Amino acid sequence: MRFTRIRTAKAAAAAVFAIPLTLGGLASQSQAQDASPSPSGTFGSGCSALSQKVDTAKDKVMEAASAYPQLSQLVSATVRAQLTDTLDGKSDITVFAPNDQAFKNVTASQLASLLSDPGQLKKVLTYHVVDEAITPDDLSDGSFTTVEGGKLTTSGSGSDFKVNGKASIVCGNIKAANATIYVVDQVLQPPS
Numbered sequence: 309m310r311f312t313r314i315r316t317a318k319a320a321a322a323a324v325f326a327i328p329l330t331l332g333g334l335a336s337q338s339q340a341q342d343a344s345p346s347p348s349g350t351f352g353s354g355c356s357a358l359s360q361k362v363d364t365a366k367d368k369v370m371e372a373a374s375a376y377p378q379l380s381q382l383v384s385a386t387v388r389a390q391l392t393d394t395l396d397g398k399s400d401i402t403v404f405a406p407n408d409q410a411f412k413n414v415t416a417s418q419l420a421s422l423l424s425d426p427g428q429l430k431k432v433l434t435y436h437v438v439d440e441a442i443t444p445d446d447l448s449d450g451s452f453t454t455v456e457g458g459k460l461t462t463s464g465s466g467s468d469f470k471v472n473g474k475a476s477i478v479c480g481n482i483k484a485a486n487a488t489i490y491v492v493d494q495v496l497q498p499p500s
Contacts, residue, residue: 351444351467354407354478354491365483368396369403372484379491381411382433388423389430395437401487402442402452404460404471406495407478414495431456435498441488444469444481458498472496 357378364372370392373379382405386392395401411419422429435456442452442462447469450462462477463470469477475494482489 350479350481352477352479352491353467354493358479358491366485369398369401369484369487369489370396372482372487372489373403373405376491378407378409379405381408382406385411385423385429386433389426389433391430391433396486398439399486400441401455402438402440403487403489404436404438404475404477404492404496405489406436406475407491407493410475410492410494413493431498432495435460436492436496442490443488447477447480447490454498456498460496 358376364375367375370383370386373386374383386395395403414422422432435454435458437455438452438460439455440452442450447462448465452460452462454460461472463473464477467480469480469490471477471490471492471494475492475496477490478493480490482491
């Protein structure tokens, strides 16, 4: 009798565990057939590598960007182009912020040329800014007009997105008081 109760209890326990696993498997198959949902918080393979302040949501965009050592080149270039007040004065903008590695991928002569030409520097930097709040839901098939005036496109799904088909968003949906920041691994070039 005791042996039967133990066997019955084990069978019941196995059923309790099997049902959620089966349902989980069905849910996974269902989700695989649907489009991947966009992330609701900060996302991207490079987020863990970003050293940052705990919370930048109350900071204006340039102070928020300054909190990330990996954005130091962008912050320096923005100061050099005298865009800090312009960007901090806008509301609900989106910045596709090239990280320091993106600047290292630009040749030394190109970077020197860009930094010595304030007009061109401003043009390149404002091409990274869109004058509207872009959410992760907007990234899957987006086309946006930048502050520079050119078009910028986004594509992808889940937490894997590209800008202009080339630059990867390595960490996205970082909140600032007046902006959303998407860190990208390339310096974007405005169309000629």
